[in-house]
Amino acid sequence: MLFFFGTGISMTLEKQYAGTGLVDTFFALMRPDFTAGGNIPIVGFFIVIWEWIQALWSVFWWDYSFFVGAWSILKYLGWCVSIGIVVSIVMAIRGVSSS
Numbered sequence: 001m002l003f004f005f006g007t008g009i010s011m012t013l014e015k016q017y018a019g020t021g022l023v024d025t026f027f028a029l030m031r032p033d034f035t036a037g038g039n040i041p042i043v044g045f046f047i048v049i050w051e052w053i054q055a056l057w058s059v060f061w062w063d064y065s066f067f068v069g070a071w072s073i074l075k076y077l078g079w080c081v082s083i084g085i086v087v088s089i090v091m092a093i094r095g096v097s098s099s
Contacts, residue, residue, distance in 0.1 A: 002081055003059050010064040 057063075062078035 002078070006062060006064060006078065007059060010066060 060082050062075045062082070064075070067075040
């Protein structure tokens, strides 16, 4: 939920722009453009997948453009949350018991 909350704040403050890359995170995730590859639908599919990967990578690393200066500490705290989520998912998949 923190990822969605951060994206929502970013979209509000930055007028629908999240991150510093070329991919608009919100539109890349919610309105994929399958016609980007021209007349070959499979090329458009791979372009959409690549845009999703770029957008999710920006969200995972808290690459929001409003985390600058003193606010960058929140980005680093977000990195801890992201790494904790990955570790939890890996432990859940491996079946590590909590006892």
